[in-house]
Amino acid sequence: MSAPTAAPRTAPRQAGPGQGRAFLGVLGRDLAVTGKEFGSFISQVLVQPFFLLFVFGVVLGQLGYVTPGYAQLLLPGLLALNAFFVAVQATALPLVIDFSYTKEIEDRLLAPLSTRLVAVEKIVFGALRGLFGSLVMIPVGYLVLDEVAWDLAGLPLAALLLVLGSLAGGAAGLVIGTLVSPRRINVVFAVVITPLLFTGSTQFPFLQLGNLRWFQVICALNPITYVSEGLRGALTPSVPHLAGWICLLALLVSCALFGAIGIRGFVRRAID
Amino acid sequence: MSSQTTTLPARPATADDAEPAVEVADLVKRYGRSSRPAVDGLSFAVRRGEVFGLLGPNGAGKTTTVGVLTTRVTKTSGRATVAGIDVSADPVAARAVLGVVPQRPNLDRSLDARGNLVWHAAYHGVPRARRRALADELLERMGLADKATTNPDELSGGQAQRLIIARGLMHDPRVLFLDEPSTGLDPQARLFVHDRVAELAASGVTVVLTTHDMDEAAKLADRVGIVDHGRLLALDTPSALVAALPGEATIDLTLTGADVATLRGRIDAVRGIAGVEDLTGERPDTHLRVRCDGEAGAVLAPVLGAVADAGATVSEVDLGEPTLEDVFIDLTGRGLR
Numbered sequence: 324m325s326a327p328t329a330a331p332r333t334a335p336r337q338a339g340p341g342q343g344r345a346f347l348g349v350l351g352r353d354l355a356v357t358g359k360e361f362g363s364f365i366s367q368v369l370v371q372p373f374f375l376l377f378v379f380g381v382v383l384g385q386l387g388y389v390t391p392g393y394a395q396l397l398l399p400g401l402l403a404l405n406a407f408f409v410a411v412q413a414t415a416l417p418l419v420i421d422f423s424y425t426k427e428i429e430d431r432l433l434a435p436l437s438t439r440l441v442a443v444e445k446i447v448f449g450a451l452r453g454l455f456g457s458l459v460m461i462p463v464g465y466l467v468l469d470e471v472a473w474d475l476a477g478l479p480l481a482a483l484l485l486v487l488g489s490l491a492g493g494a495a496g497l498v499i500g501t502l503v504s505p506r507r508i509n510v511v512f513a514v515v516i517t518p519l520l521f522t523g524s525t526q527f528p529f530l531q532l533g534n535l536r537w538f539q540v541i542c543a544l545n546p547i548t549y550v551s552e553g554l555r556g557a558l559t560p561s562v563p564h565l566a567g568w569i570c571l572l573a574l575l576v577s578c579a580l581f582g583a584i585g586i587r588g589f590v591r592r593a594i595d
Numbered sequence: 596m597s598s599q600t601t602t603l604p605a606r607p608a609t610a611d612d613a614e615p616a617v618e619v620a621d622l623v624k625r626y627g628r629s630s631r632p633a634v635d636g637l638s639f640a641v642r643r644g645e646v647f648g649l650l651g652p653n654g655a656g657k658t659t660t661v662g663v664l665t666t667r668v669t670k671t672s673g674r675a676t677v678a679g680i681d682v683s684a685d686p687v688a689a690r691a692v693l694g695v696v697p698q699r700p701n702l703d704r705s706l707d708a709r710g711n712l713v714w715h716a717a718y719h720g721v722p723r724a725r726r727r728a729l730a731d732e733l734l735e736r737m738g739l740a741d742k743a744t745t746n747p748d749e750l751s752g753g754q755a756q757r758l759i760i761a762r763g764l765m766h767d768p769r770v771l772f773l774d775e776p777s778t779g780l781d782p783q784a785r786l787f788v789h790d791r792v793a794e795l796a797a798s799g800v801t802v803v804l805t806t807h808d809m810d811e812a813a814k815l816a817d818r819v820g821i822v823d824h825g826r827l828l829a830l831d832t833p834s835a836l837v838a839a840l841p842g843e844a845t846i847d848l849t850l851t852g853a854d855v856a857t858l859r860g861r862i863d864a865v866r867g868i869a870g871v872e873d874l875t876g877e878r879p880d881t882h883l884r885v886r887c888d889g890e891a892g893a894v895l896a897p898v899l900g901a902v903a904d905a906g907a908t909v910s911e912v913d914l915g916e917p918t919l920e921d922v923f924i925d926l927t928g929r930g931l932r
Contacts, residue, residue: 425704
């Protein structure tokens, strides 16, 4: 709070800290809050996929309803599912509440950062949570399932697919978070999230759906399909799977499409 | 700041002072397809170090104007600058030099009080090493030193408001915008907020505040712009606005023992009296309102003399100096919104 008589403060001074630092500040806040609430975050991330893994991978296997190789097919699917869903939830729910009730995001909208970059930060933050959510499934899968064998040479491609899948999830979360009113969020989660959960080719291989063509078409519209199928191609190539380049291309298109709609929606909500 | 209602504090004039801290020219904002603009050709300029009040009834366009200036509302046309930066052309640069205290509390409830300040500083690129010391210093100044680790949910309305002001100051803004800063606060909290605003102005920060509270505007603002229907109706120091009111001061008299016609004749004859109204109505005692050209005190003695000459006994005298409220009502009317 310097006195105004000191060295005349002329013309526009340097435009603040530079948007890079502001971006890191906003991202740092979100990460710090996640760190503080780590316990609830980790349980939110683990509980649902753990039960899916346990029932489909272990219980049904022991009862003889699924063949022994099923766990091998299921684990990549669950990694894909968690990458996308944890990202969607991390972005969508807080935004619905922020924009409609608490307005807590306003202070970040007033940071010296373009509003689009605040939206990008939301996608990146959601993606980081999604990525973390999917990575913690790896040790869980190894502990719960006994017959997991991965082709380690596929790890770099798998990592790239998970990053893209998380980003697509974060962007999809931004679309939901900025377009859905809080009164409808429950309905949206029920009618959008549940179908996404079961049409992402997480519990079955996409290419073997030939006899259920209509269902295969629906699955082809779900971005999670391309993460699941891509991961199978990279880690468990013996399971029938879509070609890697198709998966990468489809995920890039998802990121671009959801990103563009989500960022537009965000700017519309942030600025009157 | 005892004289803030008259003129700006005297400061050496520099070339720098020529550029206003905030400038709004022919600003128009129309929401969606609504026929009537929320802001309709508003123009004003705020000098550096000034406390500027935007006064108007609810829905007058004050908050929209502040919204445009703080980059949260896009203008339809016109020009708006803060510290010389065009807020629509370069909102990012504008955000670096302005601070905002919004009408509704919007503290980050995932963080404690100190966290709200420290992270705000991080968004604004304050070096990591300075953030915490700065936060503690501002918590101290705002009387919140013992609330550093409290969650915003557990703060009272006044404490939350002070924390929001502290947050707005963390990045050393050149202009601080306060939207209805003391709405809903108890008298102690209001006074505390008023003192902090006066302190800020004294330290050279330009303050723009919106309010529908006349007393607050008269007390805090160097100059007041009265706004209604998105237009500026008057702009001056509070005292000049009051002085321009027709009718000036009043003396209300309650008396008995003489008829009204005689009394009115006698009082009207006194020099400096603009008129006498009979407000008796159904009351048993006569009740007169005397309008004076100058100060009420100056003509009180001759008026009372004239009343005594008429043989009346005065039971009650009430002097009324016009306030900003009278100016406000005079300009914006009595109708409810």
